[in-house]
Amino acid sequence: MEATREIYWNVNHALIWVMYLFAFLALGGCAWGFWSRLPLYRQGKPLDRLDRLPLRLKLMVRGALTQAKVLRVQVPGTLHAFFFWGFLLLFIGTLLIMLQADFTAPLAGWTFLKGTFYKGYSLVLDLAGIIAIFMLGGLFVRRFLVRPPALPTKRDDYLAHALLFTILVTGFVVEALRMAATEVHQNPELARLSPGGLLLTPLFAGMTPAAISVTHKALWWGHFFLAMAFIVAIPWTKLRHLFTDPANYLCTDLRPKGAIATINLEDETAEQFGAARAADLAWKDIYDADACTLCKRCQDRCPAWYTEKPLSPMRVVQQVGEMALNEPQGDLCRYVTEEVLWDCTTCRACQEICPVDIEHVNKIIEMRRNLALMEGKFPGDEVRTAMGNYEVNGNPFGLAWAERGAWAEGLDVVTLESGEPYDVMYFVGCYASFDRRNKEVAKAFAKICSAAGIRLGILGKEEKCCGEPPRKLGNEYLYQTMAQENIERIKGYGVKEIVTTCPHCFNTLVRDYRELGLDIPVRHYTTFLAELVQQGRLKLQPGDSFDCTYHDSCYIGRYADIFEPPREMLQRLGGTITEMDRNRMESFCCGGGGGRILAEEKVGTRISAARVQMAGETRAPMLVSNCPFCLTMFEDGIKTGGLEGSMAARDLAELVAARL
Structure with missing residues (x-):
């Protein structure tokens, strides 16, 4: 006899319409739940995150199905990924049942859940369910028994674990009841292909067929309504990340890493620079709060949090969502607190480890912009002094601009102003120009280039800070002022290539300056020297x-x-x-x-x-x-x-x- 099973065994087929009625109601409730959150996101500023759609769709499918970013943290990542894959297979199996029972069989007379395919189908789904239960158990132990420090546990976590565990277990119990009545003795070969259910069948060995029938029917409907409750709960609990996370992969930032929106400071209609309220952020910044799974990976890797400072990137993301939901016109910077905002080093460790592509750093920078540009606030008097030094001398030390190129005396380095020939322009930066210790680095780099037959040209006294520190502290005006002056001089001298020993200068010139009109190759000295060695020039x-x-x-x-x-x-x-x-x-x-x-x-x-x-x-x-x-x-x-x-x-x- 060909391997197969009766779909909806022991369930009154005349009541199948009830199942579909509640299924549509549950799906409708789920859809309405997400629809009702759209006004929350729409508070934020417009942001196009559907450009390059084929690439975005690829990232979404790859991110959701492979769980690659989730797996970067070994133990909890493995537990979550295998649970997800197991649950996904069970969901696909349910869809296949619906496909045959309601479409291919009644409309075309075609049944595919039979024979060899059905044997594999049965075994795979049971193994998927078993794996899902064990993985969920591991996650339960980690969250509720091991309790990693600072891992937030809320009502949603209890609800999610209870619902998922009960759905999985009742599914196996329902299967075991059916097998006890129809397979254990009648078709043991087929029963062995459902190891999860087979393991539980001894529990019902002493029950009469009538008792098994009644119990099966009650649990079947109970399992069904639990599944419907799960669907309805998704948009109202942290389970929403089942949908918000794939959407976050779709809407990920495709700009170069670290890109920051350049403010149009000449816009006379602008009444606000930076984010004073949640609505001053982009819609994606508000949406991130719904995508956040509260896994605290970002917090664990934050250097500020690690060194006992109050900044938690995870908490900042949640605070943006809380303000958007509860107090849209409230003072966002005061809610997050200035101390937290100034603690960030913009190291990007939080974003790189985030399994769902949440963007932490730019939220903080936007709030810093409000503090710096609208309120004139900085972390301390020492920073305020440095800002004044930038404005007057183009460097944070307040040292004379005429001394900026003094470090190069006696070296084969020319100023662009002199008109002498050179091979590559060296953008020196403030620390290598003025700081005693870092001057030695600039001199060493110049000597290396001379040994490789490369003559460096510098702007000397015409160079100003690239503007990166002021910009990261929210002072976009000061950044753009210095950047425009640097760009004007670089273009004026017809520079063809730039190299720098400062990673901050490198990122600013190679990425941020492009938005202001500089389109010249920029290299960091590590790759520049490596290439010289490979070419045999060094x-x-x-x-x-x-x-x-x-x-x-x-x-x-x-x-x-x-x-x-x-x-x-x-x-x-x-x-x-x-x-x-x-x-x-x-x-x-x-x-x-x-x-x-x-x-x-x-x-x-x-x-x-x-x-x-x-x-x-x-x-x-x-x-x-x-x-x-x-x-x-x-x-x-x-x-x-x-x-x-x-x-x-x-x-x-x-x-x-x-x-x-």
Whole structure:
């Protein structure tokens, strides 16, 4: 006899219309629930996130089905992913039953749930259900028994676990009752293809056929109504992420990493710059609160939270949603609090680890814009002083602009103003121009380029700060003013290529300046030098091997995906790298990003000290980086962390220059 089973066994077929009536009502309730939330999102500003639709659809399908981003956190990610796949297979199996029972069989006389296909179908669905139960159990233990620190547990979590677990278990009980009546003795070969139900059949061995029939019928309808309750609950609970997360993949930001909206400061009709209320943000910023699963991955990786500061990226996302829902005209910055907003280093660790593509950083920057542009507020007096220095001298130190190129005296470096020939323009940046320690890095880079036969040209006294620190602190006006002056001079000299030793300058010039009209290739020196070595233009002498650990600066690593060229260069130099636990995409910020290089760190542990401690745990005597902010912060962290004498901070350029 061909393997198959009667669909809707023991269920009065005359009542199937009742099942579909409630199914349509449940789907209608679910749809209405999501529809009722649309006005919440529409409070936000318009934002086109349906451009390049084929790519977006691909990202949505890949993100939802592969669970690749969920799996980046091993234990909870694996539990969630396998539960999702198991539940998805059960859902697909239910759709196939509906397809045959209500369409192919009555309309075309075609039944496909039979024979070999049905055997596989039966086995796969039972195994999927078993896996789903075990994975849900693992998630239950983690959330309610292990209770990871700061993992928020709400009413929704109890409801979701209870509904899902009851639906899965009652499904197997219903199956076991049917098998006890029709298969265990009559068709044991088919029964073995439903191991989940078969495991429970001994529970009903002593029941009469009539009792089994009544119990099966009651539980069948109970299982059905539980499933309908689950569907209705989706838009009203955190279960909504079943739909909001795939939609978030669809609406992900396709701009280059770290892109920030450029404010039109000449718009005379504008009454507000930055976000004072939830409605001042884009609709996507409000929608993110519904997509957030409260998994706290962003919080766990936030350097501010790690060092006992009040900033939780997860909480900020939720606060935006709360204000949009409960107090749309309320003071968003006061609700989130200024202290939280200023703590962010814009390291992007939160966004990179987020399994559902939530955008944390730009929300914070928009609120900072309101504080800086509309209220004239900054993290402290030291930052206010630095802003004044930028306005007068084009650098945060208040040093004379005429001294900006003094570091290059005696080197084969020319100013563009002189008209002398050069090969590549070097955008030096403020720290390499004025800071004593970072001047050594600029000199080392110039020597390296000379050894490779490349003559550097600099703007010298005509260069101003790229504007990145003020911009990240919300001062868009100051950023655009300095940026426009830099762009005007660069274009005026007909520059063909730019290289920089500062990751912050690099990101600003290669990405942000494009919106202001600069379309010139920009390189960071790590990839620039790696290419010179590969081309044979840069010769390095062999020397003694050395041990080190390497720090991936946020703006080269997470922002630009440059991870291997610096490591390859260190290995060429004879370096043996002992990696810190948090490296590459998981790297821990130095604490200087987001304009924090200008601000005193007054709460909790210093971020730089925490990172230096991580480096110290490798027992490597040298901490290598490629960012002036990182070098400055690490030298401070080594002093305050008590590692003087046992560890030294070095820039990669210094090590390369020593091997010319």
